[in-house]
Amino acid sequence: MIEQYGWTDHFADVFKDKYEPSGFIAGRLILQQRGSYTVVTDEGQVTARPTGRLLHEADDIGQPCVGDWVALLMDEQAGIGTVQAILPRKSALxxxxxxxxxxxxxxxxxxxxxxxxxxxxxxxxxxxxxxxxxxxxxxxxxxxxxxxxxxxxxxxxxxxxxxxxxxxxxxxxxxxxxxxxxxxxxxxxxxxxxxxxxxxxxxxxxxxxxxxxxxxxxxxxxxxxxxxxxxxxxxxxxxxxxxxxxxxxxxxxxxxxxxxxxxxxxxVAEVFDDVEELMTQCKFSNCSHTREPGCAVQGAIKSGDLSEERWTHFVQLRLEMAEAKDKIDRAARDVEKRRLAQSQKTYRATKRNYRGIKD
Ligand SMILES: Nc1nc2c(ncn2[C@@H]2O[C@H](COP(=O)(O)OP(=O)(O)OP(=O)(O)O)[C@@H](O)[C@H]2O)c(=O)[nH]1
Ligand SMILES: [Mg+2]
Ligand SMILES: [Zn+2]
Incomplete structure (x- = not known):
């Protein structure tokens, strides 16, 4: 059933490894409405909700969304599932x-x-x-x-x-x-x-x-x-x-x-879970991932686990994101400056009026 929805060996391997042992079942989120999801599984479609923990973690990876492959725990009696985890995404808009x-x-x-x-x-x-x-x-x-x-x-x-x-x-x-x-x-x-x-x-x-x-x-x-x-x-x-x-x-x-x-x-940002995971494994926590000893990134590039190309892409993307963020910060500052200037103008105007009346 889920093969029809694009389930591949890649996801199957990940699932078998990490999620199946906990008794979870695999499914794809095919409908996303306010607060509830429809997930298609091998046993059919089920309504599901995310766990509180997952919502809490949403700051980093976002909430479960349409297209996601998820690990579900079923409440057989209620016929409702809870989304326990999101399988690492191949890409995300x-x-x-x-x-x-x-x-x-x-x-x-x-x-x-x-x-x-x-x-x-x-x-x-x-x-x-x-x-x-x-x-x-x-x-x-x-x-x-x-x-x-x-x-x-x-x-x-x-x-x-x-x-x-x-x-x-x-x-x-x-x-x-x-x-x-x-x-x-x-x-x-x-x-x-x-x-x-x-x-x-x-x-x-x-x-x-x-x-x-x-x-x-x-x-x-x-x-x-x-x-x-x-x-x-x-x-x-x-x-x-x-x-x-x-x-x-x-x-x-x-x-x-x-x-x-x-x-x-x-x-549309590619998801670099694997690269981010690697970066946490470096010997030094402030590793610049260039030539430090024990750098997991350089290690993975050397062993062929991470392609040089993907790493460069990741570095570029991070740079672009930082630049975009700078731009937003600047825009926010500009707005604040304008607001201040405006209120000073109003202040001066009121003062003038006030004096006008008094004089
Ligand atoms: N003439 C003509 N009208 C079209 C065509 N495709 C869509 N429309 C009309 O455009 C209007 C809007 O179409 P929707 O499919 O609701 O647009 P949408 O992109 O889904 O809009 P949202 O759901 O609001 O994001 C409808 O009245 C359609 O009938 C087309 O090929 N030719
Ligand atoms: Mg529409
Ligand atoms: Zn490193």
Missing amino acids: VRRAIEDASRATQIIAANVDVAFIVTSLNADMNPRRVQRYLAAVRQSGARPVVVLTKADLVENAEDRIAEIKALDSGIAVVTVSARTGAGLDDFLSHVQAGETCVLIGSSGVGKSTLINTLLSEDRMVTREVRETDDQGRHTTSHRELIVLPSGGMLIDTPGIREVGLLDNEEG
Whole structure:
């Protein structure tokens, strides 16, 4: 059963080693709603909740999210499961809102192979935003594919398609219309059996409609965009993984609310659990992982357990994250400065008025 959901030897090995001995069962989180999850296991679908401990640990790895492989403990009588642990993720779409950089990591989807960046060919299209999504997806090592929807609504799509293609030479761009069925085969060619794909993009671009069309049923709720400004209405509020008849999987997500949220804080980040684990095993706690004796990182590179490439990637990513954080701190300071300046101005003005009255 769970093979259908992308269970691989890799996860099976990890599970057998670490979780099976405790009597846990394996499952994939396929539906995430407020406070409760649906997990598919070999015995069928069960409702599950995370343990308090897991929620507590969520600061570091984020809470269990759609796409996660988890270890469950079943309460057979109640027919409910508790999520005891999250299996190490292969990849994760990470979101951190710019205004709360300190808050816990939020994961949009886990163990994703392909990220479809969905934008409609009419009003929503914004090449700069697509570029930001692309940069973020590229960092992760997940494959980005740009999906241009509502082809039936525009006359001359060619220019717009060219504009997107010009952003990045190797980029895959698919043009579809759920209305006419154009481009659906092209889209499906990117959804390999056994692979997990996620649809991301603004509200109203047609993510859920695309899934319904591929399933030939109204599985997802969809809603008209606002006529006045063509904006979506935030119809989808949960994250859900769907298996297509072809064997590939698609995760539907709620439209991203804030335009430009992706600027520097939202992206698909590869998860480097293994590297982080290694770094805790160095002889010296302040190891710089360059030439110290007993450095577990350099040791693993030498023995071939860790590729030089992956390490460099990790170091780069950490640097970028530090830079992004600096930027946020600077922005916060600027806001504070402006606020101060403003209140001083008000203060001076009141003082003047006060004097004016008195004099
Ligand atoms: N003409 C046309 N309309 C489309 C197409 N695809 C979707 N729509 C319409 O666009 C509107 C919004 O579609 P949804 O699928 O709800 O959009 P969504 O991306 O899931 O939006 P959120 O769930 O809010 O993030 C609906 O009225 C759809 O019928 C298309 O290919 N052509
Ligand atoms: Mg939707
Ligand atoms: Zn080290």
